[in-house]
Amino acid sequence: MQIFSIRQISSPKIRWRIVFYYLRDMERRFTTYAQYLRRATGLERVQKISVDAGFTCPNRDGTISTRGCAFCRNDAFTPRYCSGTRDIRRQIDEGIAFHARRGRTAAGYIAYLQSYSNTYAPADELARIYARALSHPSVAGLIIGTRPDTIDDEKLDMIADLARHRYVAIEYGIESTCDATLEALGRGHDFAASRRAVEAAASRGIAVGGHFILGLPGEDSASILRGTADIARMPLSSIKLHRLQILRSTPLEALWLAEPQRFVSWTAEQYIDLVADIIRRLPANIAIERIISEVPPHYLANRCWHGLRSGTLWAMLDRRMRQLDAHQGDMLG
């Protein structure tokens, strides 16, 4: 694997930014996703580029349901340059330019198949799509976002083969460890399906990320912390934690308006306490990729915390972990 040197970057501004992030990561009391990606790719700074490969999902096309998961609204988190009808390499070019305009240049880029279920096609068709993304000269790897029930041995063997030569990870939408919650959301699979899918991928040497939502109807801090024990036992490489965002025009918005008592309401401080408690119960080899997600405010039915942004919440988490003298895994059962 080629190791990228910071001396190869001509811009002093970007060099200093990399040094700043590197020093900040060193001080953190948990494994950051940047640290994990540095190890996994050999690159000092990596930027993910979202790509829409034109898939749908079985919870929308009628195979399981046509309603979709109660919280889902793909357009809320799909960048403007993404379109399932456009060539993948062109989307990557535009994604790189999109991030560069915001000062986010990188030593390498990871194509992130984010929208819908990106393993929902025959294995040979998937192989062609993944190869197209990996053929882009600036792309150092691939992350495949999908549902845990749209994967099988043939697809996993093909992905494992790719992962022997390039950084290739699967990111499963797991959302909750509680089957009653998954049913209420209309997910169409249970937690056992997620566990099987994670284990099947990890056993082939594929890096696996898990996506979880905190604050789903019927769940609270105590039940989430009980479920964390199940997450800690999964062979995950990274984890995304998202506070529930209730998006306009979704079934979840209707449920929230009709039965608000089913939804826990945390202050930002209480939420950060919960995130710290979760991290303390996870093994240190699981990198913490996200603690919140952000969509443009006009999509949100439940705007709260006066628009606190993710950078502020990360700083609150760092401060809270230091106050508690806590580290990732120090409360692992």
Ligand code: SF4
């Ligand atoms: S969250 Fe994923 S699986 Fe659920 S409806 Fe949306 S795209 Fe489909």
